[in-house]
Amino acid sequence: MKTEISPLLLLYKKIADDPRVNVWHISLFIYILLLWQKNDYADQIKVSRKQLMTGAHFGSITTYHRCITHLKELQYIKYHPTYDSYQGTTIRVIV
Secondary structure, three states: OOOOOOHHHHHHHHHHOOOOOOHHHHHHHHHHHHHHHHOOOOOOEEEOHHHHHHHOOOOOHHHHHHHHHHHHHOOOEEEEOOOOOOOOEEEEEOO
């Protein structure tokens, strides 16, 4: 019997083994993966800063911005912020 590894587990392993990230990056990325899964792995998901900060247990906006920017620079996500709360920010997980 062949065991198949889920894409979420592969993405988690990729970031967990990356020495450039810390626990805050991992917390945020895991929450983004959870939202991606809840949205049936849609091409992109709409989120708010408040939603991500709450889900990843961030208390500091500075930490949030540093981590989300770094995840984008490291090419774990594509991040398209908006300042319109009705439109929402979009995130695409890079597989």
